[in-house]
Amino acid sequence: ADVATTLEKAIPAFKTLPPATRNQIAQQDVEVEVYDVYEVIMREGETADAFYIIEEGDALVTVHGRPVARMTAGDFFGEAALVNPTANGKRTATVTALTPLVCFRVTRTAFAVRFSDGHGTLASSFSESLKAYEEHDAAVMQLEKTDDERRRQVKGAGSFATLSPQ
Secondary structure, eight states: OOOHHHHHHHHGGGGSSOHHHHHHHIIEEEEHHHHHHHHTOEEEESSSOOOEEEEHHHHEEETEEEEEEETTTOOOOOOHHHGGGTTTTTTEEEESSOOOOOEEEEHHHHHHHHHHTOHHHHHHHHHHHHHHHHHHHHHHHHHHHHHHHHHOOOSSOOOOOOOOOO
């Protein structure tokens, strides 16, 4: 598929833009990147410089080393650090290629110009993602809290446990 078609499938609001704008974005703002199996596309905690749309292949998303999602053609990632103010421009997950992977990459600058304030429909698509990420962040924090509490409760259970003080 071509870049514009992939963008339309991944971001339905993209279709609402005028054809000239869609073509300009597809031709000027998108880079094609290819990744090998097990190659890391982005790491949790790194400064975000782009977001990605998978054209072909599969990728694994991990948060704090735990698998949280598998992504495939048409899925996008990396926008959270660009739109989520609580992320402070830092990656909230690590994404690793599970198969040979072809992605369309949109830089932070192009994202800011093309996908935010000037194009309300695209901005609203990403604000929906932001809401989902905020809910995800809250769930991850709850899991971490539960794990910490469980570790404190386990006494002398083996090398994987944190022992409680006597």
